[in-house]
Amino acid sequence: MSDNPYLAHLAPSQRGASSSISSSDKEPLYGFLPRKVKGSQVRDAMNHKLNPFTKQPHSAQYRKILEARRSLPVYSQMDEFLEIFSKNQIIVMVGETGSGKTTQIPQFVAFSDLPHTKGKLVACTQPRRVAAMSVAQRVADEMDVQLGKQVGYSIRFEDMTESGTTFLKYMTDGMLLREAMNDTELSRYSTIILDEAHERTLATDILMGLLKGLAKRRKDLKLIVMSATLDALKFQSYFSLHNSGEEPSPAPLFKVPGRTHPVEVFYTQDPEPDYVEAAIRTVLMIHRAEDPGDILLFLTGEEEIEDACRKIKAEADDLINSDPSSVGPLMCVPLYSSLPPQQQQRIFDAPPKQSQEGYPPGRKVVVSTNIAETSLTIDGIVYVVDPGFSKQKVYNPRIRVESLLVSPISKASAQQRAGRAGRTRPGKCFRFHFRARRTDAPEILRSNLANAVLELAKLGVKDLVRFDYLDAPAPETLMRALELLNFLAALDDEGELTALGGIMAEFPLDPQLAKMLIVSPEFKVSNEILTITAMLSIPNVWLRPPSQRAAADQAKALMTVPEGDHLTLLNVFNNYYQNKSDRNWAWNNFLSARALAQAENVRAQLLRTMERFEVECISLEDERKRNMGKNMPSAYVRVLHANCSSGGEKGSYLTVKDNQVVALHPSCGLDAQPEWVLFNEFVLTKRPYIRTVTEVRPEWLLEYAPLYYDLNAFPDGETKRALLKLTSKRRAITGNGKDANEKKRSSKELKGGGKGGKGKLTKGKLKGGSKDKSTGWSKDEVKKKVPAWKDGKATLSDYFVSGGFI
């Protein structure tokens, strides 16, 4: 039974009984029986003069850190955890903020599982890179080892592990999924811990389905799913045990209390007609009336946040000017992801000092998107103002469009937001009356699944529809994904993964872009396409500071290639690359240096993948570069939804198969309005737009995407008529009845057309107009319903009632 080399010499009676043996004389792990370890043994080993894993004496800071660990709630339940871990293959664990689960549980597992004695690893997944990195660093310190040795992390672009040495690895969920594509048994791992499972990222959801099946095949694999309280039951029944002849029993639950300060929650009694207005009012009333402590206000997006910051500042200045002795100075800081890192850092600045001895102290207000809900933690927050909305992605499979809609948040989100007030001392949370949804729809129900379906196929899942999803996607969403992958020739007509599909899955790209890149050597433009796919994988590179809009637009015009936005992106990257020695080049040209550095990183990673699969990196000869405008899209049309013809109102296009009316996005750099264009992205904001657009010749569509543009199976409409006209003209010219493309159509490499622009349209209420998002009231109605508060008579208690503590 024992495969632990440390135990081989022991008599059975000695095994698992370290407490009876003087711990200081023996090796720290003396008597440890894998997966039968007790809390007393682990505590002895932690107290041993030697590090159990390096056999070196402990450093001075080790004892100090250990002392702090002992006060974590999860630490006092070590015995209970080890027992439940010994007895079960799958455990659901619940631990609220501050319980210490993310740092301690993987260490407990390492002591019990002893992965290093059998050449295995314990993995702990995280939804975000920064979390994987910082937790790994913390745990390496706690275990008194060097990061990257016994304890490491693995994220995109960085593998901080040492093969043969690392036995505890923190990693992003996406990274583990990628590993599973090449080893579906995940045989390197003895225990896998899925942390933050309640966040229900696409990768964690797929991993749960995969690991549930894998645990049945690999009885030696243990699985721990860590989540927030509200979701625990769902996970327990999903991972329930099915013993023959018995009712399925839910997976065992291990629960640890959190350790945060109490937060009192206050509610408004009536719905707020305009939540931004009400939020600003609430912030200022807190500032005027409440004890010192910083404020965190949650709003939905950049525009709303900048607007609120301006208004809060103006109102606060008013208050100070009218009576500097009654209120302190207020500093208002915006926070959202597209903000340059330097400005993001401002949320950590200290609040302003009191203006004069004896006057009230200053206060900091952070106005943030959801980024402050999970990704970023700000110390010193005592008050949270939560109107209860966030922007959420929705996917409409009928028209293949993803869009962002302002929607009410879930109970879990509201709780998480309130918790942000209790990190340093007891706090208060002011919520507006809102009907929180019981749960958030997981990402898998809100996304275009083309990528996920390709990954599942690569993972060897045969029946994608009947895969054991925790929440099964809509059949139509799966059909759209299968249809697209079939057009791209990643899946054959039977739904089996093709060789091409297998390679496509290896690229960290959308399937359309992966296909475009893989076929690009046929067009002798793969070097250029490589750059373009990298540029399409990163956030917007164009900066447009409000104070310098004209200069920014001018700089962009200089970089623009009139033939199309894709060539403009290529041009931007090449210029960036040539000017890399100049640190200020990006800023001087109103480009994001961060985004460009990211593009360079992505490009290098894609190039490595190309080399692995012998996709040649070919660049055009200099004299042919002038022809890029024609050559580049000819590779592109095979993979993107190149399906717009002009029609209807001026300036608008029709998508070729769904007949959606769309307009060129104002950021588009085309100097004319060509009849046919292909696009990268379909966005729905004030109206449907296509973004990143390049002119295309219709004959290229017929030639290089014959499957998609098979006119015999094409829906009737303007596009079909235009394409038919084109083919009859060409027949007349070539003089024979056969379409010149028919030969190519039989060619295997050219099989697979293109379609499926990213983007979406939804029925949801459009932004804009003068109606308030939450109530539908007009601005005039809002004015009437918002009472004056600045006269000093109104107080927080006129608006809010206490709803107890969380």
Add this chain to the structure above:
DNA sequence: GAGCACTGC
């Protein structure tokens, strides 16, 4: 003449 909730490979 508009925008970019947030992650991840």
